[in-house]
Amino acid sequence: MSELVSPIKVGPAKDVLLLHDGSPFAKTVARLLALDYRLGGHNLERDPAPAAVSAQALVCCFSRFRSRYLAGVRALAQRFAAPPVVLLAAQSSQSLKLVEEMPGTVCLFEPLNFATLKQTVKQALNTGAEAAWSKLQPQNRQALQASSQSFQSCFAASARGEPLPVEQVFAACRAVKDSFAGANFGEWLSALQLHHDRSYRHSMLVCASLTQFCQTLGVRDADLERVTVGGFLHDIGKFKVPLDILDKPGALDATEEAALQRHPSFSRDILLAETGLDPSIIEMAVQHHENLDGSGYPDGLTGEQISDLVRLTAVADVFTLLTEDQTRQAGRTPEAALEVMANARGHLDLELVRRFRAFVLDGGADAAAA
Numbered sequence: 249m250s251e252l253v254s255p256i257k258v259g260p261a262k263d264v265l266l267l268h269d270g271s272p273f274a275k276t277v278a279r280l281l282a283l284d285y286r287l288g289g290h291n292l293e294r295d296p297a298p299a300a301v302s303a304q305a306l307v308c309c310f311s312r313f314r315s316r317y318l319a320g321v322r323a324l325a326q327r328f329a330a331p332p333v334v335l336l337a338a339q340s341s342q343s344l345k346l347v348e349e350m351p352g353t354v355c356l357f358e359p360l361n362f363a364t365l366k367q368t369v370k371q372a373l374n375t376g377a378e379a380a381w382s383k384l385q386p387q388n389r390q391a392l393q394a395s396s397q398s399f400q401s402c403f404a405a406s407a408r409g410e411p412l413p414v415e416q417v418f419a420a421c422r423a424v425k426d427s428f429a430g431a432n433f434g435e436w437l438s439a440l441q442l443h444h445d446r447s448y449r450h451s452m453l454v455c456a457s458l459t460q461f462c463q464t465l466g467v468r469d470a471d472l473e474r475v476t477v478g479g480f481l482h483d484i485g486k487f488k489v490p491l492d493i494l495d496k497p498g499a500l501d502a503t504e505e506a507a508l509q510r511h512p513s514f515s516r517d518i519l520l521a522e523t524g525l526d527p528s529i530i531e532m533a534v535q536h537h538e539n540l541d542g543s544g545y546p547d548g549l550t551g552e553q554i555s556d557l558v559r560l561t562a563v564a565d566v567f568t569l570l571t572e573d574q575t576r577q578a579g580r581t582p583e584a585a586l587e588v589m590a591n592a593r594g595h596l597d598l599e600l601v602r603r604f605r606a607f608v609l610d611g612g613a614d615a616a617a618a
């Protein structure tokens with residue numbers, strides 16, 4: 249099986265380590281965080297000397313911060329790349345001391361805004377993930393860092409209604425494409441899996457599988473670069489979909505699903521505003537949810553109206569959607585996902601699915617000949 253579909257799951261056993269005082273406030277926070285993250289916990293009220301637990305971010309949650317907690321928090325905080333996120337039911341002079349002592353510490357007080365809490369914890373987690381990238385081979389590290397920075401720049405530009413940083417995106421995609429030529433793609437994928445921004449992770453997984461698949465089909469040079477950029481930008485319109493829909497654990501209701509399905513139209517608005525973008529890149533973003541039988545969206549295109557490159561993008565996108573981990577739920581195995589795709593007559597191009605299956609299960613060389 250190729251490395252592409254069997255990333256080695258390395259990284260911390262837990263996402264978040266929660267230091268707490270066993271209070272009802274801490275229990276409520278623990279329940280909320282456990283909806284999204286693998287959570288480890290330690291009660292400082294019972295035991296002031298916590299053992300180190302492998303996790304990406306430290307969250308401290310106390311009904312009231314007491315000075316006797318300080319040594320335990322201090323001892324663990326130095327193991328994390330990001331300063332702790334501190335959640336308190338009430339402010340106290342001791343809590344101010346904690347914030348003073350650990351610059352960058354984010355302190356949130358009851359009543360907590362759940363969206364702010366999630367966003368703050370996610371930022372701490374991603375700081376941890378990107379710090380772990382420092383151990384990668386230089387080419388992989390630079391490619392991932394460049395792609396993450398470009399993705400954030402695109403998000404910021406889109407939020408401000410400004411043009412996308414297209415040159416930065418092309419440079420990052422060139423670094424990503426070149427990094428695939430390196431020997432250790434498993435390392436690249438494992439490092440990507442540590443990141444907690446679902447949209448970024450998904451876009452990069454599609455970008456990676458599409459680029460590598462197209463390479464096995466003989467696409468090269470500037471054509472391959474366009475494929476990589478198209479994969480990177482294929483869901484750019486999701487920046488306009490509310491985060492609580494994008495990050496919702498479990499199934500969406502009909503209204504949320506309709507909001508999500510607007511993302512290809514948003515992509516069209518964003519990308520058509522750019523000058524000099526190859527039309528094939530825009531088509532990949534706008535049309536990858538079209539189905540051959542006309543049942544897709546946003547335009548209900550059929551058969552010949554859908555280009556080969558868009559069909560390839562749809563195959564890589566569906567495979568990624570089926571295999572990637574959802575919140576608290578592992579994705580399908582590659583074999584199971586390919587089985588589902590092989591039965592998607594009328595939706596996907598089954599000849600491309602067959603070739604993609606050969607690429608995934610037997611490695612690159614067989615796909616071109618399949």
Ligand SMILES: [Fe+2]
Nearest residue numbers: 482483511537
């Ligand atoms: Fe999409």
Ligand SMILES: [Fe+2]
Nearest residue numbers: 454482483565
């Ligand atoms: Fe997608």
